[in-house]
Amino acid sequence: EVQILETGGGLVKPGGSLRLSCATSGFNFNDYFMNWVRQAPGKGLEWVAQIRNKNYNYATYYAESLEGRVTISRDDSKSSVYLQVSSLRAEDTAIYYCTRSAGAYWGQGTLVTVSS
């Protein structure tokens, strides 16, 4: 069974940073691209970032609205993917979801709240 678990969310002050983690199991992690998607309270879905697998040299892609403030990374030995977000703003408040490839599987998300 595919399982995806995001952790690392919480309350952070404007200008702060967070590192979100996504632990996976139940599939061969090395074979898949991984994405982060976020959803602000009461709003729609927003794609954040993608990291490809080793076959694609771990290429990374980012939403323009976040480029320069986010870094996606992965550790194939731990079947995990990470999202480092810095210079956080109130508008970054959202549930952050980790998804496999084109969203075939999603975690439950981790809530990031940016507030003073």
Added chain:
Amino acid sequence: DVLMTQTPVSLPVSLGGQVSISCRSSQSLVHSDGNTYLHWYLQKPGQSPQLLIYRVSNRFSGVPDRFSGSGSGTDFTLKISRVEPEDLGVYYCLQSTHFPNTFGAGTKLELK
């Protein structure tokens, strides 16, 4: 960025009825590899989104055949027939042909 225009915003339906949701892209979603990376998701209240249809017309594992996807180029449709209570929620389209990937704004399927 590719703009995904999803309509309607709200879609009242009677149980057992049939509905269609449209998603139009601002540019062709045909990838250089020949595939079209347009997908459909349903987000039920309080839950994570779930994949229904991938690459225009392929039903994901366990998705009932009441759901069907069609389209090409820039114009895509999700059809739901014989609507059941568990189909209610917000539907999103996503294009992953181009970076940044972009979602439609969502269509809320609700009871009349």
